[in-house]
Amino acid sequence: MRRFAALIETLxxxxxxxKKVAALTQYFKEAPKVxxxxxxxxxxxxxxxxxxxxxxxxxxxxxxxxxxxxxxEESYHIVGDLAETIALLVQKEGTASPPSLKDCIEEIIALxxxxxxxxxxxxxxxxKTLSHLERFVFNKILTGGFRIGVSQKLMTRALSKxxxxxxxxxxxxxxxxxxxxxxxxxxxxxxxxxxxxxxSPIPFFWHTL
Amino acid sequence: xxxxxxxxxxxxCKQADVYLDPWRGVDxxxxxxxxxxxxxxxxxxxITHHTNVPILQHRLGxxxxxxxxxxxxxxxxGVQFSFHPAGHVPGSSQIRAEYKGEVWVFTGDYKTxxxxxxxxxxxxxxxxxxxESTFGLPVFRWEDPTKIHQQINQWWAANQAEQTCxxxxxxxxxxxxxxxxxxxxxxxxxxxxxxxxxxxEVLRPFIDFPKTExxxxxxxxxxxxxxLVLAPPAVMGSAWMKKLGRVSTGYxxxxxxxxxxxxxxxxxxxFVLSDHADWEGLLSAIKATGCENVITTHGYTELFAQxxxxxxxxxxxxxxxxxxETEEILSAE
Numbered sequence: 001m002r003r004f005a006a007l008i009e010t011l012x013x014x015x016x017x018x019k020k021v022a023a024l025t026q027y028f029k030e031a032p033k034v035x036x037x038x039x040x041x042x043x044x045x046x047x048x049x050x051x052x053x054x055x056x057x058x059x060x061x062x063x064x065x066x067x068x069x070x071x072x073e074e075s076y077h078i079v080g081d082l083a084e085t086i087a088l089l090v091q092k093e094g095t096a097s098p099p100s101l102k103d104c105i106e107e108i109i110a111l112x113x114x115x116x117x118x119x120x121x122x123x124x125x126x127x128k129t130l131s132h133l134e135r136f137v138f139n140k141i142l143t144g145g146f147r148i149g150v151s152q153k154l155m156t157r158a159l160s161k162x163x164x165x166x167x168x169x170x171x172x173x174x175x176x177x178x179x180x181x182x183x184x185x186x187x188x189x190x191x192x193x194x195x196x197x198x199x200s201p202i203p204f205f206w207h208t209l
Numbered sequence: 210x211x212x213x214x215x216x217x218x219x220x221x222c223k224q225a226d227v228y229l230d231p232w233r234g235v236d237x238x239x240x241x242x243x244x245x246x247x248x249x250x251x252x253x254x255x256i257t258h259h260t261n262v263p264i265l266q267h268r269l270g271x272x273x274x275x276x277x278x279x280x281x282x283x284x285x286x287g288v289q290f291s292f293h294p295a296g297h298v299p300g301s302s303q304i305r306a307e308y309k310g311e312v313w314v315f316t317g318d319y320k321t322x323x324x325x326x327x328x329x330x331x332x333x334x335x336x337x338x339x340x341e342s343t344f345g346l347p348v349f350r351w352e353d354p355t356k357i358h359q360q361i362n363q364w365w366a367a368n369q370a371e372q373t374c375x376x377x378x379x380x381x382x383x384x385x386x387x388x389x390x391x392x393x394x395x396x397x398x399x400x401x402x403x404x405x406x407x408x409x410e411v412l413r414p415f416i417d418f419p420k421t422e423x424x425x426x427x428x429x430x431x432x433x434x435x436x437l438v439l440a441p442p443a444v445m446g447s448a449w450m451k452k453l454g455r456v457s458t459g460y461x462x463x464x465x466x467x468x469x470x471x472x473x474x475x476x477x478x479x480f481v482l483s484d485h486a487d488w489e490g491l492l493s494a495i496k497a498t499g500c501e502n503v504i505t506t507h508g509y510t511e512l513f514a515q516x517x518x519x520x521x522x523x524x525x526x527x528x529x530x531x532x533x534e535t536e537e538i539l540s541a542e
Contacts, residue, residue, distance in 0.1 A: 012468065015475055067347055068519065074512050075348045084468055088348040 001098040003031055004039055005133045008140075011148050020150060024158030033185035035101040040189075041180050042105075043155040047144045051111040052119050054082055054143060060120055061086045064127060083139030087132055094131025102180070108141060109181075163189060212288075212306055212313045213339065215527050220315060220339070222306055225285035228252075229304050229315050232530040239290065241317025242301035243268060243382055246532040256283075258292045260300030260415055264382065267411045279328065295319035296330030297484050298383030299412055305333050314498065315339040318531075320483065321490035322354055324387045326416050330486075332497030340495065341531070342505045343485040344463055345513030351463070351487045357480050358391035361459065364478050365396050368457045369435040376456040378442040378476070381408045383484050385439050386418065388461055392437065394419040400433060402440035402449070430454030445476070463487075495522070507531040 010023040028036050041047075062072040067089065079085040099107070104126075111119050126138055140146050156174065160167040173192055214221050219231030219238075227237045234251025241247050241257075243264035248255075250269050257265060259276030266272065277283065279302070282291045292302035297318040304315045314335040321330050361377065368375045379385045381404045389409065392399060399421045401409065406423045424438065433453055442460060444450045458476040463483025465471050471479040486494060491513070495503060503524040505514045510526035517524035 013471070013479070014477060016477075065347070068516070071347065071512065071516055075346055078346060078509075079348055079467055080469055085348060088350070088466070091350055 001101050001104050001130070001134055001137070003027065004035065004101045005131075005137045007039070008137050008148055009133055011150055017154065020154060021158045021161070024150070024155060025161045028159050028162035032100065032102075034180070037180040037183075037185040037188065038101050038105050040155065040159065040174070040185075042141070042146060043150055044152045044174055046179065047141065047146065048105055048109045049112065050142065050144050051108060051114075052123065052142070056116070056120075057082065057086065057123070057139075057142070060124060061089060061127070064124055065089045065091075083136055083143055083145075086127065086139050087136035090127045090135060092128050092130070092135075094134060095129045098130055098134050104138065105141060106181070159189070165189065212308050212311055212337075213315065215529070220529070222285075222288060224308055225288040225290070225306075227256075227285055227290075229306075230317060230531070237285075239304050240265065241295065241304055241315065242298055244298070244318070246530065247317055256290075258300045258302045261302075263411050263414075264300060264408075267407065293333045294328035294331050296321065296324070296327050299327050299386070299415060301327060301383075303333055305335065311336055313337045313339065314500075316341055316494075318343070318485060319494065320486045321494055322351060322486075324354065324484065325390050326387055326412075327383070330494070332494060335498050335500050337502040337504065338495060338498045338500040339504045339506060339527075340491065341485065341507055342491060342510050342513040343508035344483065344487050345491055345505065345509040347488045349463065349466055349483075349487045350489060351483060352481065354391075354482060357461075357482045361388065361391070361461070361480055362393045362396065364457070364459060365392070365437050369397050372434045372455075374430075374433040374435070374453050374456045375437040375459060376440060376444075376450065376453060377437055377459045377461065378440055378445065379461045379482075380484075381405055381441050384461060384482070385409065385441070386412055386416065387482070387484070389418050389421065389439060390416070392419060397436040398422060398432075400424050400428070400436060400438045402438070402444060404441050405439045424453075445474075 007023055007027045011020050014020060058072065062069045075089065076082060076085045111122060127135055130138055156171050157167055160170050170189060173189055178188055212222060218228060218233040218235055220229040227239055228235045229239050230241050230247040231238050231252060232249055237254050238252040239256050240261060243261050248265055248268065255265055255272055255274040256277065257274060259278065262274050262276040265274050277292055279294055280291055282289050287308060289307045291305045293305055295301040295303045295317055297320055301317060303317060303319065306313045312335040314333050316339060318341050319330050323329055365375045377388060379388050385405050386409055399419055401421045401423055403423065406421060409418060409421060438453060459478040459480060460474055460476040461480040461482040463481060463485055465479035465481045501523055503517050503522050505526045506529045514524040514526045
């Protein structure tokens, strides 16, 4: 989570494509593969479905920060982004070891069928223990709106540099239905089982596989 | 009749016939600090803290200006005035006015954080507190500035390693000197834009700064490689900036607290560093004055006043011509 949050900060802080690709490549090289696969999923629009409504998040955040609800709403209106507003208003420093990206996302997925009270307890705990930046990224995963100026193409280019597999081949392997919960980094990107090629919608890719 | 009232020319003390930070020319003006929305041209006589005297003379030309020490009291027609440290920029003062036991304080701009160049903010007891509220929203909470200065030096060192010039932008009076004071000269040389250099020269007699060198048309791109340039934000994207060669741009401002604002600025690095009080700073300052009445003058005035009203103060807002958006002053620099 910490590494991924730092990546998001770097991506957010630069307008230069080369720097974005370099930061992504470094992340894909250094992050544990289970986390890297979730990062690929998030950056290719495969996000866990939202376990709580934003209305609930707003109410809980106002409660936690002890701010009157109108002031919370005004702050949200001015900041313009709920994930960021909550990250700014909950003033906690974060603990030494946040959960890994994989664990964090899988916890969010597991939240869906739980009761409102259980969801609240989990989310408030995360808000109180994550750092500002991690809290922002956590909220972004929770609300599902991750726009950080990285296209899937750019992400694929960086991934290609990190794993040394041709960009077009990777683009093909990333197509279709897959989830980090049912596949691994190696299976999906490095050693896909052959039958995938028969499912391919683009025949001219076959010979490259 | 209130001791201080708000007129079309500025904050007015009728008993003493003086204005505080007037936005039109008047006979006698008490000035809180040297920023252009507070120290305006056209008054016959200015009274301010002595550090502001050369700043006013630099900005307003030949004006009649008297300097006072902090806490030095002086009377005008029975009203006792004094200047008290506001911690905003060098020379910045709160203005205290007392008449027949009633005390009003006008803050100008202030911050409760230490910046290493301004005399630290001191709370002043009063009945009515006229306060700025530029960052009067709970989303604004500043980090420890030493951390920000470390980030700036790290950014510079990383650029130095790539032989790229670091262009660090901030407001010419206060912010740039605060940045300069905390730069690590062992990383490289520090160059300045004309506006920055002039204001820094004005302040050098009061504050010990690292050495700077003015950029002239003769300065080559080659000598700037790996070094740092201090300049006002208006240079962003200008022909002047293009002459610096390959640069990494950095901008220091409280407004950089928001992701959206950072993206709009489109700089390579944004540093959240403000010379205004944040939410906690404003609240702690108000509590420390022991005041009953609060008048908010610029910034998120209405929201801040509403919050204060709900928490036991008698607060209202008053429209003034002080820039609530520091960005406006920045682009005018």
